[in-house]
Amino acid sequence: MNVDRIEKKIILNASREQVWRAISDSSRFGKWFGVAIDGPFVAGQEANGRIVPTQVDPEVARMQEPYTGTPWHVVVDRIEPMRLFSFRWHPYAIDAAKDYSAEPMTLVTFELSDIEGGTLLTITESGFDRIPLERRTDAIKANDGGWAHQAQLVKKYLAIEERS
Structure with a gap:
């Protein structure tokens, strides 16, 4: 397993526009990801919320x-419409009693490209090599599994949205 990055690719049977809305609109993102976000995604600004169970699985x-x-x-x-959306966060920051603010953040990137019959979504999280050693292995393991689930959740979200 790569110790610095996780990459997941998924082919989505949806237009680039539909996938773009699902990843870049904070309300839509929250439905499939499992988070209630307090406002819109704006490049260079913080987005805050709290974990809530996903609505699609x-x-x-x-x-x-x-x-x-x-x-x-x-x-x-970064928000590059119809192509790339990225954010930085503290991976596997699930202990409410711990202050993660002094730790480095990883970079999560959602990149879209056209393929026959749909859109290829590539999700990459990089920068684990800078996470404190005592948390690094758990963070990589948790997020590797997490991104596998999230790739399927966005696929289910898009299928549900297309039916409604």
Whole structure:
């Protein structure tokens, strides 16, 4: 396993516009990701919220349930419409009693590209090599599994949105 980055690719049977809205609109993002976000995503600004179970998969929602109410904090890095959305955060920051603010953040990037029949979404999280050693392995392991789930959640979200 790479110790610095996680990368997940998923082919989505949806237009680039639909995928873009699902990842860059904070309300839509929150529905599939499992977070209630206090406002819109704006490049260079913080986005804050709290974990809530995803609205698109009951099994994943049950896994998220113990973390309901845990603060969620990102700094929006880049918004390049229809192509790239990225933010920085403290990975696996689930201990409400711990202050993670002095730790380095990882960079999460959602990149879109057209493919026949849909859109390829590449989710990359990098910068784990700077996370404190005592948290690094757990953070990589948790987020590797987490991004696998999240790739499926965005796919389910888009299928639900298309039916409604």
